[in-house]
Amino acid sequence: MIASNDPRARTPEEWREAMGDFGEAPYRGDQIFQWIQKKGVLDPAAMTNLSKTLRDKLSEELGDAARVVREHRSEDDTRKLLVELADGNQVETVLLPSGHKLDADAATADDDDGPRHPGTTRVTQCISTQVGCAMGCVFCASGIAGLKRHMTASEIVGQIQLASRQLEPNERLSHVVFMGMGEPLHNYEATARAITLLTHEKGLGMSPRRLTISTSGLVPEIERLGADFDGQVGLAISLHNANDERRSALMPINDRYPLRELMGALRRYPLRRGRRITIEYTLVSGQNDSLDDARGVARLLARLPVKINLIPMNPIEHSDLGPPDTKRVLAFQQVLRDADFHCFVRRRRGDDVSAACGQLVMLGHEPNKQFLRRQPRGEPEE
Ligand code: SAH
Ligand code: SF4
Numbered sequence: 001m002i003a004s005n006d007p008r009a010r011t012p013e014e015w016r017e018a019m020g021d022f023g024e025a026p027y028r029g030d031q032i033f034q035w036i037q038k039k040g041v042l043d044p045a046a047m048t049n050l051s052k053t054l055r056d057k058l059s060e061e062l063g064d065a066a067r068v069v070r071e072h073r074s075e076d077d078t079r080k081l082l083v084e085l086a087d088g089n090q091v092e093t094v095l096l097p098s099g100h101k102l103d104a105d106a107a108t109a110d111d112d113d114g115p116r117h118p119g120t121t122r123v124t125q126c127i128s129t130q131v132g133c134a135m136g137c138v139f140c141a142s143g144i145a146g147l148k149r150h151m152t153a154s155e156i157v158g159q160i161q162l163a164s165r166q167l168e169p170n171e172r173l174s175h176v177v178f179m180g181m182g183e184p185l186h187n188y189e190a191t192a193r194a195i196t197l198l199t200h201e202k203g204l205g206m207s208p209r210r211l212t213i214s215t216s217g218l219v220p221e222i223e224r225l226g227a228d229f230d231g232q233v234g235l236a237i238s239l240h241n242a243n244d245e246r247r248s249a250l251m252p253i254n255d256r257y258p259l260r261e262l263m264g265a266l267r268r269y270p271l272r273r274g275r276r277i278t279i280e281y282t283l284v285s286g287q288n289d290s291l292d293d294a295r296g297v298a299r300l301l302a303r304l305p306v307k308i309n310l311i312p313m314n315p316i317e318h319s320d321l322g323p324p325d326t327k328r329v330l331a332f333q334q335v336l337r338d339a340d341f342h343c344f345v346r347r348r349r350g351d352d353v354s355a356a357c358g359q360l361v362m363l364g365h366e367p368n369k370q371f372l373r374r375q376p377r378g379e380p381e382e
Contacts, residue, residue: 175212
């Protein structure tokens with residue numbers, strides 16, 4: 001069921017049905033879906049194959065769309081877009097061109113890169129799913145900020161539509177990672193609908209294998225995701241420690257879904273043949289970066305089809321926590337490599353614009369300050 005307050009997120013089938021109320025032929029519904037989801041046109045006034053009457057009605061129903069209010073390009077070509085939602089809240093999305101193979105690819109759970117088109121640069125886009133986040137991880141700017149509200153499905157996919165206009169002629173969106181601001185599985189309905197829209201054959205028709213959902217470990221929703229999309233959607237788990245007590249100190253969600261339950265959900269995830277679950281491990285100096293911690297990870301993940309991404313923590317405001325030095329990072333990686341894991345250190349891309357994926361609240365920018373004053377936690381305001 002489509003939430004009545006999110007008409008932009010209708011599927012073609014729902015649009016066709018809605019055309020009855022508009023007094024229009026059903027095929028007009030397909031056209032509207034294509035304008036929004038395939039061509040990335042959010043403003044009905046620009047949907048030129050529709051009548052003026054229908055465009056006016058649509059404008060009234062759909063209301064204002066989100067817009068890009070700032071773009072920062074870093075030296076390595078990573079672009080961060082600041083997106084303002086219709087109610088004035090701001091989120092961020094990051095474009096990661098794949099010249100720098102390790103990062104964009106390491107961010108996804110897709111080992112198969114798919115067909116390469118000569119002369120084109122593949123782009124991975126990192127998107128947000130909530131304004132802020134309720135999970136309270138101590139090293140994360142969104143966690144410190146707390147949750148302001150869930151994003152709607154149309155706002156989630158809207159980030160891709162807005163960014164499509166910022167792609168260079170030689171660039172092509174190839175992967176989408178739900179690793180921006182927020183916990184996608186805490187906003188399950190909207191996240192699931194976003195997946196449905198992105199993979200719909202009448203829209204962008206993305207393969208679900210090219211989408212990766214990153215989660216701090218909401219066990220029931222991991223199961224739901226696996227069942228709803230038949231294990232096709234890539235899964236990334238933010239682990240950060242293999243010991244319950246130490247993990248809970250970094251991520252309060254671990255008290256609710258401890259490692260035993262999380263590992264059970266991972267074993268049951270109906271992973272497609274040849275695919276791996278991505279394990280994200282943010283290395284925080286003095287908190288989870290010892291060789292013992294690394295050995296614990298190796299024991300915990302033994303025999304699971306995973307690849308491990310080590311991410312040295314990006315320093316954030318309002319926290320003294322920081323990354324270990326490079327030597328320690330490499331020693332941690334070596335323990336895991338010696339135990340035969342695929343283990344990569346993810347370079348922090350776009351550091352000069354605070355665009356590191358997964359750390360999207362802009363340091364020192366107004367929206368963050370606004371979150372921090374509020375210090376909300378728990379459920380969103382309705
Ligand atoms: N809420 C989801 C997805 C968004 S966070 C999740 O937690 O998985 C995406 C990734 O960014 C997570 O692995 C998170 O641990 C990481 N991250 C958050 N803050 C970070 C920081 N300051 N430095 C490095 N990685 C960070
Ligand atoms: Fe939320 Fe992910 Fe940040 Fe934790 S790391 S607070 S789950 S966005």
